[in-house]
Amino acid sequence: MKALEGVRVLDMTHVQSGPSATQLLAWLGADVVKLESITGDITRQQLRDLPGVDSLYFTMLNCNKRSITLNMKSERGKEIFTELVKQSDVLVENFGPGAVDRMGFTWERLQELNPRLIYASIKGFGPGRYRAFKAYEVIAQAMGGSMTTTGFEDGPPLATGAQIGDSGTGIHAVAGILAALYQRQTTDRGQRVQVAMQHAVLNLARVKLRDQQRLAHGPLREYPNKTFGDEVPRSGNASGGGQPGWAVRCAPGGPNDYIYVIVQPVGWKPISEIIGRAELADDPEWATPEARLPKLDKMFQLIEEWTIRHDKWTVLDKLNAANVPCGPILSTKELIEDESLREEGMVVAVDHPERGEFLTVGSPLQLSDSPVEVRTSPLLGEHNQEIYGELGVSADELAELKTNGVI
Numbered sequence: 001m002k003a004l005e006g007v008r009v010l011d012m013t014h015v016q017s018g019p020s021a022t023q024l025l026a027w028l029g030a031d032v033v034k035l036e037s038i039t040g041d042i043t044r045q046q047l048r049d050l051p052g053v054d055s056l057y058f059t060m061l062n063c064n065k066r067s068i069t070l071n072m073k074s075e076r077g078k079e080i081f082t083e084l085v086k087q088s089d090v091l092v093e094n095f096g097p098g099a100v101d102r103m104g105f106t107w108e109r110l111q112e113l114n115p116r117l118i119y120a121s122i123k124g125f126g127p128g129r130y131r132a133f134k135a136y137e138v139i140a141q142a143m144g145g146s147m148t149t150t151g152f153e154d155g156p157p158l159a160t161g162a163q164i165g166d167s168g169t170g171i172h173a174v175a176g177i178l179a180a181l182y183q184r185q186t187t188d189r190g191q192r193v194q195v196a197m198q199h200a201v202l203n204l205a206r207v208k209l210r211d212q213q214r215l216a217h218g219p220l221r222e223y224p225n226k227t228f229g230d231e232v233p234r235s236g237n238a239s240g241g242g243q244p245g246w247a248v249r250c251a252p253g254g255p256n257d258y259i260y261v262i263v264q265p266v267g268w269k270p271i272s273e274i275i276g277r278a279e280l281a282d283d284p285e286w287a288t289p290e291a292r293l294p295k296l297d298k299m300f301q302l303i304e305e306w307t308i309r310h311d312k313w314t315v316l317d318k319l320n321a322a323n324v325p326c327g328p329i330l331s332t333k334e335l336i337e338d339e340s341l342r343e344e345g346m347v348v349a350v351d352h353p354e355r356g357e358f359l360t361v362g363s364p365l366q367l368s369d370s371p372v373e374v375r376t377s378p379l380l381g382e383h384n385q386e387i388y389g390e391l392g393v394s395a396d397e398l399a400e401l402k403t404n405g406v407i
Ligand code: COA
Pocket: 014, 015, 016, 017, 018, 035, 036, 037, 038, 070, 071, 072, 073, 094, 095, 096, 097, 098, 099, 100, 102, 103, 122, 123, 124, 133, 134, 135, 136, 137, 166, 197
C-alpha cells in the first residue's frame, strides 16, 4: 500500500517542471499516465547520450509512469481525452499559456466532464502582466530574485545549478495537488491548482526580500560587502543569515577542493584550537560574534590558512568532531559515487529496456508506510494498448488510430 494508491494522474507535462512533479506523485504511489503527443515529450530526444534511445533527461524525470500517445488536435483524440478526464483524479500540465484551452478544454469544460477533477497547471508566471509569456528555468531564476542575489559583488548575476525554477516549482505543485486531494475528501469537489515558476523561485528567495526591507534601516552587517546601495547586493558565498559562513579552500586546490564552514558563537573556541590559533579564543578582538562581524573576511582567511593544508574530507571530520557545521563542496562525480547516498536510496540504479542500467536521483520524500521503489521510465506509447483497452478501444480500432495519427 502506498500513500497515493488509487489516485489516477493524467500527466500532460513535458520538459522538467511538470515531469518532476508527477514523478514525485508516482513515487508516492499514484498511477501516473503520461499523455504525450505522437512525437513524444521533446526531452526524449534532447541531450541524447546514446543514439535512438530515450535521453537521461527524460528517463531521470519520468520514472514509475505509464505512457500513452494522443493527438489532441484530432477529433477522435479529443473524444478519447474526454474519457480519460472522466476517469482521472488529477490533471497536470505545463504547456505554454493557453495551450489546453486552445485544445478545447477550458477549466469550465473540464469541471463539467469531471467535477472531482483537480486541475494543476505550471506556468512561468501568474495572471498579471507576464501571464502570456513562456518560461524556462533560468528565466524564472532571473525574475524570481535568485540571479540578482547570486554571484560576487563585482561580477554579473549568476544562475544556480540547482533547478529551482523547474524542479523547485514541481515540488510546489505537488504540495498544491496534495492539499487539493485532501480538501476533496470533505468537499467532494476538485479544484484548480496554479503554480508559477516566478512565484516558486520568489518563495525560495524569501530571505532576500527580508534583507531588502532591512536595508532601509542601515547596512546589512552580516554581508561581507563594504558598501550598500538601495538593493540587496550579491554577497558571494555568504548566506547573509544569522551565522556567518564561507567556502574556504582545501588541499590539493582543485576546482571542488573547498569546504563551507559556519562559525556559530560556540564554534569559535574549537575552531581557533583546530586551526592552531588557540590564543584567539579569548582575545577580545576575536572572542565574540560582534567583535568578529566587521572582519569576517579576515576570520575566514585565518581558517583557510589551516584548511588549505588538508583535504576537504579531513577537514570535514575534524570540524565535525568538534561539532562545527561544515560541508565540503561535493562534485557531481563524488555525488554519483557517494556510498551513503546509494545506501539511502538517493542515487539509484534503474534498469531501462533500451538503454540498460542508468543512475537516477531517488525520492527525497521518505515515508515510513509508503516506501518508494524507483522503476524505469516508459517507452513512448508503451501503455497505449493497456490504457486504451481499459477504455474499451478494440485492437482493430487501435491499429486504425495509429494509422490515422491519433495515437
Ligand atoms: N497533441 C497535439 N498537440 C499537442 C499535444 C498533443 N498531445 N501536446 C502539446 N501539443 C501542442 C500544444 O497544443 C501547443 O500547440 P499550440 O501552441 O498550437 O496551441 C504546442 O504543442 C506547443 O506547446 P508549448 O507548451 O507552448 O511548447 P513550446 O515548446 O513552444 O514551449 C515551454 C515550451 C516550456 C516554453 C512552454 O511549454 C512553457 O512556457 N511552459 C510553462 C512553463 C514551464 O513549465 N517551463 C519550464 C519547462 S522545464
